[in-house]
Structures are given as C-alpha cells and as structure tokens.
Amino acid sequence: xxxxxxxxxxxxxxxxxxxxxxxxxxxxxxxxxxxxxxxxxxxxxxxxxxxxxxxxxxxxxxxxxxxxxxxxxxxxxxxxxxxxxxxxxxxxxxxxxxxxxxxxxxxxxxxxxxxxxxxxxxxxxxxxxxxxxxxxxxxxxxxxxxxxxxxxxxxxxxxxxxxxxxxxxxxxxxxxxxxxxxxxxxxxxxxxxxxxxxxxxxxxxxxxxxxxxxxxxxxxxxxxxxxx
Amino acid sequence: xxxxxxxxxxxxxxxxxxxxxxxxxxxxxxxxxxxxxxxxxxxxxxxxxxxxxxxxxxxxxxxxxxxxxxxxxxxxxxxxxxxxxxxxxxxxxxxxxxxxxxxxxxxxxxxxxxxxxxxxxxxxxxxxxxxxxxxxxxxxxxxxxxxxxxxxxxxxxxxxxxxxxxxxxxxxxxxxxxxxxxxxxxxxxxxxxxxxxxxxxxxxxxxxxxxxxxxxxxxxxxxxxxxxxxxxxxxxxxxxxxxxxxxxxxxxxxxxxxxxxxxxxxxxxxxxxxxxxxxxxxxxxxxxxxxxxxxxxxxxxxxxxxxxxxxxxxxxxxxxxxxxxxxxxxxxxxxxxxxxxxxxxxxxxxxxxxxxxxxxxxxxxxxxxxxxxxxxxxxxxxxxxxxxxxxxxxxxxxxxxxxxxxxx
Numbered sequence: 154x155x156x157x158x159x160x161x162x163x164x165x166x167x168x169x170x171x172x173x174x175x176x177x178x179x180x181x182x183x184x185x186x187x188x189x190x191x192x193x194x195x196x197x198x199x200x201x202x203x204x205x206x207x208x209x210x211x212x213x214x215x216x217x218x219x220x221x222x223x224x225x226x227x228x229x230x231x232x233x234x235x236x237x238x239x240x241x242x243x244x245x246x247x248x249x250x251x252x253x254x255x256x257x258x259x260x261x262x263x264x265x266x267x268x269x270x271x272x273x274x275x276x277x278x279x280x281x282x283x284x285x286x287x288x289x290x291x292x293x294x295x296x297x298x299x300x301x302x303x304x305x306x307x308x309x310x311x312x313x314x315x316x317x318x319x320x321x322x323x324x325x326x327x328x329x330x331x332x333x334x335x336x337x338x339x340x341x342x343x344x345x346x347x348x349x350x351x352x353x354x355x356x357x358x359x360x361x362x363x364x365x366x367x368x369x370x371x372x373x374x375x376x377x378x379x380x381x
Numbered sequence: 382x383x384x385x386x387x388x389x390x391x392x393x394x395x396x397x398x399x400x401x402x403x404x405x406x407x408x409x410x411x412x413x414x415x416x417x418x419x420x421x422x423x424x425x426x427x428x429x430x431x432x433x434x435x436x437x438x439x440x441x442x443x444x445x446x447x448x449x450x451x452x453x454x455x456x457x458x459x460x461x462x463x464x465x466x467x468x469x470x471x472x473x474x475x476x477x478x479x480x481x482x483x484x485x486x487x488x489x490x491x492x493x494x495x496x497x498x499x500x501x502x503x504x505x506x507x508x509x510x511x512x513x514x515x516x517x518x519x520x521x522x523x524x525x526x527x528x529x530x531x532x533x534x535x536x537x538x539x540x541x542x543x544x545x546x547x548x549x550x551x552x553x554x555x556x557x558x559x560x561x562x563x564x565x566x567x568x569x570x571x572x573x574x575x576x577x578x579x580x581x582x583x584x585x586x587x588x589x590x591x592x593x594x595x596x597x598x599x600x601x602x603x604x605x606x607x608x609x610x611x612x613x614x615x616x617x618x619x620x621x622x623x624x625x626x627x628x629x630x631x632x633x634x635x636x637x638x639x640x641x642x643x644x645x646x647x648x649x650x651x652x653x654x655x656x657x658x659x660x661x662x663x664x665x666x667x668x669x670x671x672x673x674x675x676x677x678x679x680x681x682x683x684x685x686x687x688x689x690x691x692x693x694x695x696x697x698x699x700x701x702x703x704x705x706x707x708x709x710x711x712x713x714x715x716x717x718x719x720x721x722x723x724x725x726x727x728x729x730x731x732x733x734x735x736x737x738x739x740x741x742x743x744x745x746x747x748x749x750x751x752x753x754x755x756x757x758x759x760x761x762x763x764x765x766x767x768x769x770x771x772x773x774x775x776x777x778x779x780x781x782x783x784x785x786x787x788x789x
Contacts, residue, residue, distance in 0.1 A: 204783055209783045209786070210782075230690070233690075234687065235687075236684075236685060236686065237686065238687070242686070244786070248678075248682045249682075250390065250679060251679065252390060252394055252397055253393070257386075260386075261386070261686060262686050262687065264386045265692075309686075
C-alpha cells in the first residue's frame with residue numbers, strides 16, 4: 154500500500170540572486186514497510202526530498218500525499234500533526250534534546266502524542282532495549298558516544314509507531330562500526346515493525362542495506378531500482 | 382503534551398546557563414526589592430505626614446462655626462464658636478474621644494529688632510492632652526501656663542533662625558476681631574522641637590485666654606479640636622457633636638488638600654514603579670531571546686518531532702515564569718528585609734522635612750509595611766515579566782523547522 158505519493162513535485166531555493174532548483178518534477182511512490190535508500194551526490198536533492206516528504210518544507214509545485222492526505226494543503230499546525238503522528242526523523246547530527254536524558258528523549262514524541270504513562274514506559278524501555286541502551290536511560294546526550302546518541306535517535310523516531318522513518322545521512326557522523334550497527338538496528342526494526350525507512354546517503358556501505366535504491370542527480374530521479 | 386515535561390525542559394534550559402539565569406533572576410529580584418523599599422518608604426512618609434497633621438494640627442474631628450473658612454483664619458465673632466469650653470467638655474465625655482480642646486487661631490507677625498516673620502498663633506488650653514507631644518518635645522524653658530498673660534512658646538527652628546533665646550521678648554502683631562492691628566510684647570517661656578519642621582518654624586503657642594483678649598474675640602474659639610482613640614470613629618463622633626450653626630469636620634475633610642497632594646505625588650511614584658518594571662521586562666525579554674538564539678536548532682528538533690507553535694510558546698513562557706517566580710521570591714525577601722530595617726532605623730530627612738508646607742514630615746521618617754501594595758507589586762512584576770516573554774516566545778514559535786534544524 155502506498156504511504157507516500159509525490160507527483161511532479163518541484164522546489165527551488167533562492168540564495169541572493171541565484172535560484173537553485175533543488176527538486177525538478179519529481180514523482181515517487183513509496184509503499185509501507187520499504188527500506189529505501191535515496192542516493193546521489195551532494196546537492197542532488199536528497200535532503201530536500203526528505204524534508205518535503207517529512208512535512209518540514211512545502212514544494213513550490215506538485216502534490217505530496219502522505220498516508221492518503223495531500224499535505225501541501227496543510228497549515229503549520231496540520232504539518233506538525235503529520236510529523237507527530239505519522240513520521241519519525243533521524244538526523245545526521247543526532248538531534249537529541251540536550252537537556253533531556255536518553256529515556257526522556259525517547260519519551261518526548263509519546264508525550265506529544267498523548268500516550269498514557271504506562272504505555273509510554275513500556276514503549277520507551279522496549280525501544281531502548283532494542284537499540285542496546287537499556288542501561289543508559291539516565292544518560293544525557295553529552296554523556297553518550299555518537300553511536301549511542303544515534304541509537305537513541307532511532308528509538309525516538311520509532312517511539313510513536315510511525316508509518317515511516319526518514320533518515321538524513323544517518324551514518325555520516327559515525328565511524329564504520331557504529332554506522333553498521335545503526336544500519337543493522339534500523340533494518341531489524343524495519344522487519345520487526347513494518348515501518349518504512351527512507352534514508353538519504355552517499356555511503357556505498359549504507360546503500361548495500363537498501364532493498365530499493367532511488368538515484369538522484371540535479372533534483373531529478375535518474376534511476377529507481379529494487380533488489381530482487 | 383503533559384505540561385510537566387514542558388516545565389522540565391524549561392527548567393533544565395535555565396539550569397543549562399546558570400550564570401545568565403542567575404543574573405536575570407537577580408535583576409527581577411533587585412527590581413522588585415527596589416519597588417518594595419520605595420513603596421514602603423512612601424507608605425511611611427504618607428503615614429508619618431498624615432499622623433503628624435492629625436496629631437499636631439487637625440485632630441480627628443473639629444467643630445467650627447458654619448461660616449468659618451480655613452483659608453481666611455477669620456477672627457470675626459460670627460465665624461467663631463461660642464462657648465467652646467462647654468462643647469469641648471461635652472465631647473470629652475464621649476468614650477471615643479481621647480481629648481477635646483478649643484483653639485483660637487490667628488495669623489500673626491513676629492517681630493524682633495532685626496526681622497519680621499509671618500507665623501500662626503495658636504491660642505491653646507495648655508493642660509489639654511492634645512499638647513502632650515509638644516510638652517514632651519520641650520527643649521528649653523517650661524510649657525506655658527493657662528494663666529500666663531505675657532508668655533509664648535516657639536519652635537526651636539524658629540528660635541535658631543532668629544537667634545531668639547529663652548526669656549527674650551518678641552513683639553507679635555495681629556489683626557484683631559475688629560479688623561484693627563494689635564501689637565503685644567511677649568516673653569519666650571518655652572522652646573519646643575516637635576521634629577515636624579513646619580511646626581517648629583512657623584507656630585507660636587500662647588494660652589487661649591490671653592489669645593482671646595489679645596485678638597478681642599471674647600470667649601470664642603476658632604475650633605474645638607478632638608483626638609479619638611480610633612480614627613474610624615470620626616464620622617460617628619462628628620455626627621454626635623454637630624449642632625445648628627456649627628460644622629463638624631473629620632480628619633479626611635480636614636486633610637483633604639494634603640491627601641490630594643499625596644495622591645498626585647503617588648501618580649509620579651507609579652510612573653517610577655512602571656519604569657523599574659519596564660527595565661525588568663527588557664532584561665527578561667533579552668535573556669529569553671538569547672536563550673532562543675542559542676537553541677534555534679533545538680527548537681527545530683522539537684518542531685520536527687511535531688511540537689506545535691503553541692507548545693513552543695508555552696515552553697518559553699514557562700521559562701519566564703520560573704525566572705520571574707524565583708526572582709520575585711528573592712525580591713520579596715530582600716525588599717521586606719530592607720523595609721523591616723527601615724521601620725526600625727528610619728530615614729533622616731534633614732532639610733527635606735520642612736521643604737513642603739502642606740506635608741508635615743518628621744525629621745526622621747520610618748518605612749511602613751504595606752502588604753497589599755507589596756502583593757500588587759509582586760503580581761505586576763510577574764505579569765510584566767510574562768508579557769515580556771511573549772515576543773521571544775513568539776519568535777521561537779515562528780521559526781521554520783527546516784531553517785532551524787540547519788542553524789549553526
């Protein structure tokens with residue numbers, strides 16, 4: 154079942170006098186449970202595409218349908234609702250809230266979604282256990298290694314049980330071992346939960362995990378292939 | 382979202398930059414403390430001046446002839462009270478009345494060999510309890526006797542400024558009841574120092590019997606002045622002592638000009654209060670804006686997680702609330718501590734005390750606790766601080782998630 158449908162989506166940015174076309178008539182469909190890599194060189198439009206799918210930004214043209222809803226018509230609050238309920242994010246720079254510990258960071262989206270206390274505790278502990286950090290629940294981000302922070306971020310992204318997790322260069326700031334560990338965890342959780350993962354990367358080792366690879370260049374999709 | 386978590390984030394954000402939080406909190410505290418001390422001092426001045434005015438000039442209730450006008454100090458018989466001694470004696474039997482005594486007032490010019498000074502002549506019953514404060518403040522000589530026909534008392538400030546000494550003679554001139562200038566020579570029997578400089582430099586006391594014969598008013602008096610045990614009984618006593626041809630005035634009416642003057646003065650203090658609060662508001666707004674600028678990426682993360690603008694605003698307002706409440710508690714402690722100190726030690730007013738004739742200030746003024754005013758100041762400080770947090774909160778809430786996430 155399609156959870157993401159982009160049709161003729163374009164987005165341009167203006168920096169001073171120069172206008173850059175970050176997305177150029179992109180059409181893409183993603184089904185539930187996919188484990189898809191967006192690949193391409195810097196400036197190819199991967200991050201812009203993730204931001205538009207993630208309701209962090211709006212396209213200039215085209216339609217973006219997430220879980221059957223045209224999100225280009227939503228206002229700021231409507232897009233916030235989509236992000237809270239349907240989408241999980243993993244960022245290159247981990248993006249944990251520095252004043253909250255690991256447990257509280259994972260709990261935060263559940264609080265935003267109004268999940269009850271008992272269920273919150275079960276979900277948070279379950280996810281931190283799944284990413285191997287059950288013994289680090291009281292550590293704040295500055296007391297965790299980069300790999301551990303990214304694992305907390307993975308747990309946080311999955312906490313509200315989203316339809317999809319969008320990961321922008323999730324291993325770019327990790328060493329090889331931690332990067333592979335993060336990818337293994339994401340792949341395992343994708344299989345266990347059925348949550349679709351879409352990650353932007355230009356790391357060939359990361360691409361190897363993907364079952365589908367979407368190649369981008371100059372804001373366009375130039376290749377879209379699935380592993381058999 | 383559970384509000385508790387927003388409070389936790391707000392609190393921890395404040396802890397994160399302890400020094401900045403401390404100095405902002407201190408600014409709120411010192412601002413409020415300043416307001417409390419200022420208002421405690423003003424309440425003390427108001428109370429001191431009003432009590433001085435009542436104790437030394439107006440009393441709580443006065444009975445006068447219906448036609449008597451305070452501004453004219455008329456000595457014409459039609460403007461004076463007949464048989465004032467009887468009225469005073471009758472009033473003194475009322476349980477609410479602590480003292481009742483007739484006074485004859487007259488404008489007079491005190492002449493020495495080298496100077497002439499305009500003064501108020503008080504013809505008084507020296508034995509009345511109304512003059513106990515003056516009696517207690519004698520710094521030289523004796524309190525005048527009721528049957529003294531040639532003696533007066535003056536204030537120390539006047540004596541010092543004119544170089545007058547006990548036993549010296551002075552000439553007093555007044556326009557008598559017939560409108561004719563009357564001059565007499567009187568010896569200085571006593572010098573008082575009431576601490577209220579307006580009285581110490583502009584009042585001459587003489588026995589009422591002599592004043593009446595000096596001003597040709599017969600046995601009439603300008604007023605019968607009453608001190609009550611409780612100022613709240615003034616209306617009731619005034620109603621009881623009034624009679625046809627007479628008017629009974631309470632301390633509120635008698636001090637109307639003073640109260641009005643103080644009311645006007647208070648509005649200037651409110652402006653001052655407002656300025657101090659505004660400074661506190663700017664400091665709060667600045668701190669929160671700094672906090673937002675430092676955490677733009679964090680705001681982006683919260684927004685990416687689906688936090689709504691309203692919730693971001695709430696979080697920032699919670700931060701302002703925490704700083705303000707802590708600052709207010711500290712400010713109350715500092716302010717009340719200083720007020721407590723100033724209720725014991727007081728301010729030495731010096732020359733300022735005699736600078737305004739309508740405000741009879743003591744030489745030393747003590748601050749006064751004004752719980753209701755202090756409470757309002759604390760509430761307003763809190764409200765102003767919250768209002769000041771609205772712009773930074775709005776700024777944070779309006780951040781675009783994409784731009785915020787990529788902020789350096």
